[in-house]
Amino acid sequence: MTRLHPTPSHEIAAADLHGAVAELLGEGWRLALVAGHDDPDALRVVQLWLRPVGERREIVVRVSHEDPRLPTLADVSFPAGRFERELLDLFGIHPEGHPMPQRLVRHAHWPNGWHPMRRDAAADPVFDDDLGSFPFLQVAGDGVYEIPVGPIHAGLIEPGHFRFSVVGETILRMKARLWFVHRGMERLFQGRTPEAAIELAERVSGDTAVGHTLAFVQAVEDALAVKVDPETAARRALLLELERLYNHVSDLGAMANDVGFGIPHIHAQRLRESLLRHNAALTGHRLLRGAIGVGTARLQCEPDLSLIASVAAEVVELAALTLGHSVVLDRFTRTGALPAEQARAIGVLGYVARASGVSIDARADHPSADLGPDFVPITETSADVRARYAVRAREFASSALLVPRLTRLAAAGGLGRSETQPGPGRSLPEVDPRGGEARPTAAEPRRPVGGPCAGVGVVEAWRGTLCHRVELAEDGTLSRVKIVDPSFFSWPAMPVALADTIVPDFPLVNKSFNQSYAGNDL
Amino acid sequence: MNPVELWGLIRRTGRIAQPAPARTTSPDTAGDSAGDKAGNTTKDPAADSAGQDLSVLAGSVQVRHVDCGSCNGCEIEIGAAFGPVYDAERYGARLVASPRHADVLVVTGVVTRNMARPLVRTVEATPRPRVVVAVGDCAAGHSVYAAGYAVDGSVADHVEVDLVVPGCPPSPDQIIEALRRVTRR
Numbered sequence A: 001m002t003r004l005h006p007t008p009s010h011e012i013a014a015a016d017l018h019g020a021v022a023e024l025l026g027e028g029w030r031l032a033l034v035a036g037h038d039d040p041d042a043l044r045v046v047q048l049w050l051r052p053v054g055e056r057r058e059i060v061v062r063v064s065h066e067d068p069r070l071p072t073l074a075d076v077s078f079p080a081g082r083f084e085r086e087l088l089d090l091f092g093i094h095p096e097g098h099p100m101p102q103r104l105v106r107h108a109h110w111p112n113g114w115h116p117m118r119r120d121a122a123a124d125p126v127f128d129d130d131l132g133s134f135p136f137l138q139v140a141g142d143g144v145y146e147i148p149v150g151p152i153h154a155g156l157i158e159p160g161h162f163r164f165s166v167v168g169e170t171i172l173r174m175k176a177r178l179w180f181v182h183r184g185m186e187r188l189f190q191g192r193t194p195e196a197a198i199e200l201a202e203r204v205s206g207d208t209a210v211g212h213t214l215a216f217v218q219a220v221e222d223a224l225a226v227k228v229d230p231e232t233a234a235r236r237a238l239l240l241e242l243e244r245l246y247n248h249v250s251d252l253g254a255m256a257n258d259v260g261f262g263i264p265h266i267h268a269q270r271l272r273e274s275l276l277r278h279n280a281a282l283t284g285h286r287l288l289r290g291a292i293g294v295g296t297a298r299l300q301c302e303p304d305l306s307l308i309a310s311v312a313a314e315v316v317e318l319a320a321l322t323l324g325h326s327v328v329l330d331r332f333t334r335t336g337a338l339p340a341e342q343a344r345a346i347g348v349l350g351y352v353a354r355a356s357g358v359s360i361d362a363r364a365d366h367p368s369a370d371l372g373p374d375f376v377p378i379t380e381t382s383a384d385v386r387a388r389y390a391v392r393a394r395e396f397a398s399s400a401l402l403v404p405r406l407t408r409l410a411a412a413g414g415l416g417r418s419e420t421q422p423g424p425g426r427s428l429p430e431v432d433p434r435g436g437e438a439r440p441t442a443a444e445p446r447r448p449v450g451g452p453c454a455g456v457g458v459v460e461a462w463r464g465t466l467c468h469r470v471e472l473a474e475d476g477t478l479s480r481v482k483i484v485d486p487s488f489f490s491w492p493a494m495p496v497a498l499a500d501t502i503v504p505d506f507p508l509v510n511k512s513f514n515q516s517y518a519g520n521d522l
Numbered sequence B: 001m002n003p004v005e006l007w008g009l010i011r012r013t014g015r016i017a018q019p020a021p022a023r024t025t026s027p028d029t030a031g032d033s034a035g036d037k038a039g040n041t042t043k044d045p046a047a048d049s050a051g052q053d054l055s056v057l058a059g060s061v062q063v064r065h066v067d068c069g070s071c072n073g074c075e076i077e078i079g080a081a082f083g084p085v086y087d088a089e090r091y092g093a094r095l096v097a098s099p100r101h102a103d104v105l106v107v108t109g110v111v112t113r114n115m116a117r118p119l120v121r122t123v124e125a126t127p128r129p130r131v132v133v134a135v136g137d138c139a140a141g142h143s144v145y146a147a148g149y150a151v152d153g154s155v156a157d158h159v160e161v162d163l164v165v166p167g168c169p170p171s172p173d174q175i176i177e178a179l180r181r182v183t184r185r
């Protein structure tokens, strides 16, 4: 395939993969995404590697349709081993020597040998009856018993199945089975124009509409070499912070609620509602949909800076009330600890990583907007529920401070709509807000220059670093979209943090992680 | 924690719940679903599709939520509907932890291959009389995911649906309005 996008890409032989990956890991690179592709002549695997600041690199390996096998990387990289299980399910590429090659995406009733991302996958294969029986490792011993939970949980949350092996009250081991809300998102993108796929990107994970849409359009712009002006970039960064604000405030309330301190929860929900209404005024949608397009970002009005400042002041007050409560602090402290070493080995992202002292934040590591000299990723070191609470509380304050700055930067570009009237004392720049090109209609998409192309988008969404990688066919339609929500990296850390935690603390630890099922399951 | 500060916060904020919007179902016509339909052709955004008499549960209903393939956007708005501002509980609707305690199932999302069976079993576990409310465009059968290889139809293909709340996601007000058609309050 012709490679036009700026990420350096190296094709290597399957036999050299292990050595190459070990070398990259030694040089401080992080595996961010692995995408399978079913090309006419071979199966192709693309790995995206990232390194601060702003460095990207891709590794490509091909295997034949007849003998689709790759040496496993699970021994050097835990996330690589998880991507391999995904590749096995969706593309039928076997990871040789994988210590645990069980199904991940396809549940037990999915047909053997049916790999839905293959071109020749039957459209409507026969599924077995879903008996909901999962083989789980049984922990034996005196007084050990199992608690199965889900897929439908007691609260207002998404579906997943958890199996606890417990002695007394203490969790010995917990296993999670996810992919209950696997919808086949990635293949739904295929064949659409980027413009027509925005509605999908906005619905990968409802609470991360901005994060996913932004990573997606960045990937498309990367592929098509569409330049985005600084005002548009600022407007997008602003939307990303507004998404962080409404999600963080509800987590702060919910964590207090999970230890029985309900009043901050009520007030956090009140504050979230005012933020959701502000979102609606700004973008026409409470979940900030509809604002971001390829080359564009549009707002319907200026952000209400005094509202954001007053909500931020109230969040400071709620956090002080919560952490100042000795019972709350007792429940938060040393609960669900994830030591930095384990956080690094598993590859967790976002506030979970930062609460374990791992400073990883795409806003600093892979910046796409100017957040100013004062912006620094927020970390804590105690690695427990308290740290995950504190990181969120401090990030709320930091995001609230970014809002006026980004509003100022974005203001030079108006609201990003061509129909916007220039306000008094402010004139609209001459740039077309849609990236300097006439807007292509659905029937006539932007065509890649010089054949098929690929691009990558990296965004610090509220849960952590989120990547999309797209490939565009010659006619400008999407031929492949790979999505990696930070939840894919962070979910496996929860069972680790739960070891030796008591069962009644599970909801609290789970809330402190608050990973996305929809984003993970795709 | 300083209790004085907590009291200060509560006092300063005052009442959080917004004033209750007027009921769209008048109590006179609310008694039977035929009158219901006649009286609400234009005003009521929630359509009663199965024709079940919804008044059977009037007064107080226990609600269980089932996500069978949502993007989690609908969950945000259901959460808001039961939160302090919209306060669904004042109309007699309360979230419960098990389908065995529930009168109403609020179902979101398209039905994925991996959730079809749990959905059916959850509905079976809910005692009768029960009301199934499909919340959101996905649950209503107009999902952006409909063509996905891991999707197995929509909610109505698997269980009987009594009320539909359209929207992507529906607003908390719309969700409350549908619940009030069941609680009659």
Ligand code: SF4
Binding pocket: A203, A206, B069, B070, B071, B072, B073, B074, B108, B109, B110, B135, B136, B137, B138, B139, B143, B144, B167, B168, B169, B170
């Ligand atoms: S209706 Fe919309 S918000 Fe609700 S689950 Fe479907 S896509 Fe998400």
